[in-house]
Amino acid sequence: MNKRVAVIGGGLGGLSGAIYLARLGYQVDLYEQNQQVGGKMGEWQSSGFRFDTGPSLLTMPFVIEDLFESSSVDLRDTVLPFIPIEPVCRYFFPDSSILDTFVDREKMRNAVNAFSPQSAEQIDQFLNYSKRIYDITHDLFVTHPVHEFSTLFKIKTWTSLLRFWQIDPFRTVHQSTKRFFDDDRLVQLFDRYATYNGSNPFQAPATLNIIPYVEFGLGSYYVKGGMIKLIHALEKRAKYLGVNIHLNRRVERIEHNDESVQGLSVNNTFIPYSNILCNADVVDTFTRLVKKKHKYDKLEPSLSGLVFLWGIDRSFPQLAHHNIFFSDDYEQEFRQLFNTKTAPLDPTVYVSITCKSDPSHAPEGNENWFVLVNMPYLTKDQDWSQIAVQTKKTILSKLEKYGLAIKNHIVTEKQISPPDYQTHYGSNKGSIYGISSNTPSMAFRRPANRYKGLKGLYFAGGSAHPGGGIPLTLLSGKMAAELLHKYSI
Ligand SMILES: Cc1cc2nc3c(=O)[nH]c(=O)nc-3n(C[C@H](O)[C@H](O)[C@H](O)COP(=O)(O)OP(=O)(O)OC[C@H]3O[C@@H](n4cnc5c(N)ncnc54)[C@H](O)[C@@H]3O)c2cc1C
Numbered sequence: 001m002n003k004r005v006a007v008i009g010g011g012l013g014g015l016s017g018a019i020y021l022a023r024l025g026y027q028v029d030l031y032e033q034n035q036q037v038g039g040k041m042g043e044w045q046s047s048g049f050r051f052d053t054g055p056s057l058l059t060m061p062f063v064i065e066d067l068f069e070s071s072s073v074d075l076r077d078t079v080l081p082f083i084p085i086e087p088v089c090r091y092f093f094p095d096s097s098i099l100d101t102f103v104d105r106e107k108m109r110n111a112v113n114a115f116s117p118q119s120a121e122q123i124d125q126f127l128n129y130s131k132r133i134y135d136i137t138h139d140l141f142v143t144h145p146v147h148e149f150s151t152l153f154k155i156k157t158w159t160s161l162l163r164f165w166q167i168d169p170f171r172t173v174h175q176s177t178k179r180f181f182d183d184d185r186l187v188q189l190f191d192r193y194a195t196y197n198g199s200n201p202f203q204a205p206a207t208l209n210i211i212p213y214v215e216f217g218l219g220s221y222y223v224k225g226g227m228i229k230l231i232h233a234l235e236k237r238a239k240y241l242g243v244n245i246h247l248n249r250r251v252e253r254i255e256h257n258d259e260s261v262q263g264l265s266v267n268n269t270f271i272p273y274s275n276i277l278c279n280a281d282v283v284d285t286f287t288r289l290v291k292k293k294h295k296y297d298k299l300e301p302s303l304s305g306l307v308f309l310w311g312i313d314r315s316f317p318q319l320a321h322h323n324i325f326f327s328d329d330y331e332q333e334f335r336q337l338f339n340t341k342t343a344p345l346d347p348t349v350y351v352s353i354t355c356k357s358d359p360s361h362a363p364e365g366n367e368n369w370f371v372l373v374n375m376p377y378l379t380k381d382q383d384w385s386q387i388a389v390q391t392k393k394t395i396l397s398k399l400e401k402y403g404l405a406i407k408n409h410i411v412t413e414k415q416i417s418p419p420d421y422q423t424h425y426g427s428n429k430g431s432i433y434g435i436s437s438n439t440p441s442m443a444f445r446r447p448a449n450r451y452k453g454l455k456g457l458y459f460a461g462g463s464a465h466p467g468g469g470i471p472l473t474l475l476s477g478k479m480a481a482e483l484l485h486k487y488s489i
Pocket of ligand 1: 008009010011012013014031032033034037038039040041053054055056057058059249250251252279280281289305307372424425426427432433460461462463467468469470471473
């Protein structure tokens with residue numbers, strides 16, 4: 001067995017893959033093009049404010065515990081203090097109504113009952129349905145490499161496949177939420193979960209209705225000190241296990257013959273490897289690093305996003321840690337995002353204020369606002385500087401209607417737009433979650449963790465199986481590492 005492997009990219013998928021490979025006894029060289037690891041999960045500090053630049057919500061913390069081989073008590077108390085967030089989110093609707101959602105089922109039922117009495121029972125039915133999808137799919141689609149023939153021989157696979165119709169793959173997310181809820185506001189609220197992997201609720205299979213159970217059934221967390229603490233802990237763990245992390249090292253090519261990988265070109269130098277775990281975007285890898293024809297560029301990318309980080313010199317007690325301000329016409333918003341691929345005229349606005357849970361993130365009496373609106377993936381006709389200026393105006397006037405006049409209170413600001421995801425992390429067309437899950441085949445057959453067309457090439461990250469988001473990306477690193485180990489013996 002050749003024990004030396006390369007990892008391309010130090011995002012969550014690459015760090016996870018590197019850690020699992022090191023645990024399996026490999027000597028791992030990780031190459032990251034930027035001056036720090038973490039990829040889309042970053043941090044920005046300015047004038048006494050600190051901001052997460054990417055993820056703000058942590059789910060499935062047991063995936064992290066597995067990575068650290070640590071009991072929850074150890075990990076949560078010392079290395080990574082996970083803070084449970086209640087309410088999980090505060091939703092503001094165009095008709096001025098407000099709903100807080102909770103992990104605690106009793107609190108959730110009461111909140112929904114007060115908001116929309118006819119929906120109190122429907123919420124229970126919906127969350128039970130969401131849990132059923134999780135129970136059936138978790139083993140087959142989330143924790144196993146579904147493209148591997150060996151997965152088919154597992155008894156649990158057959159149990160899942162026999163119950164396939166119960167995971168609701170033939171309706172769209174929206175068609176199913178409409179079946180559960182009479183109140184259109186709750187339909188909109190639960191439709192939004194399709195955007196957690198960058199998809200369109202009016203097209204994506206209802207199997208994505210698994211996501212609410214992940215958030216409400218398994219818990220919603222923040223990491224005290226900032227989400228960047230997770231990256232620091234992973235980096236430390238990787239180094240402790242002997243992973244060599246090379247920063248500012250852009251991989252220019254994956255060298256290969258017709259059958260297998262031969263090594264990497266980094267800074268014009270050839271370095272031989274017979275096994276490579278790639279955390280770079282799958283489409284970008286085939287297009288620029290492998291230079292091989294592939295089918296993935298025909299698949300629709302997921303959503304991108306426009307982020308504003310605003311330090312605000314006052315506080316808003318009416319807001320929670322996570323807040324959503326919905327658009328008036330959700331279907332139109334998605335037509336603009338996916339059909340015309342233009343910025344939504346009335347975007348749904350997400351505002352995360354981490355100093356609500358960790359006051360050290362902003363000077364006293366001030367708040368750190370992370371503001372995100374969904375955006376289409378990159379096309380030739382978009383002018384992002386103009387879109388950003390217009391969208392900022394739209395957001396500010398929208399928030400003002402909710403009594404949040406912040407325009408004259410922004411004391412520091414940073415903006416991250418779709419081209420940044422492409423330029424800084426190599427994300428295909430600026431997409432945040434790889435390909436979208438807008439059809440059943442795209443949802444269930446994401447790019448595999450082992451590329452069968454070239455021996456020695458494995459993929460980990462949000463653009464590969466099982467998908468984007470913190471826990472799935474970490475799991476993809478585990479699957480890719482285990483497959484590499486299995487096939488290199
Ligand atoms: C604004 C935003 C909000 C989000 N919110 C959440 C959330 O609340 N909860 C959640 O779970 N998820 C969320 N996500 C999604 C989550 O951040 C991603 O799914 C995850 O971070 C992706 O990790 P990755 O390893 O796949 O990719 P990346 O983070 O893109 O890492 C890939 C790495 O590879 C490097 N690389 C690429 N090409 C090369 C090369 N040729 N040579 C060397 N290095 C290379 C890049 O520089 C990068 O560091 C959010 C994402 C964004 C952008």
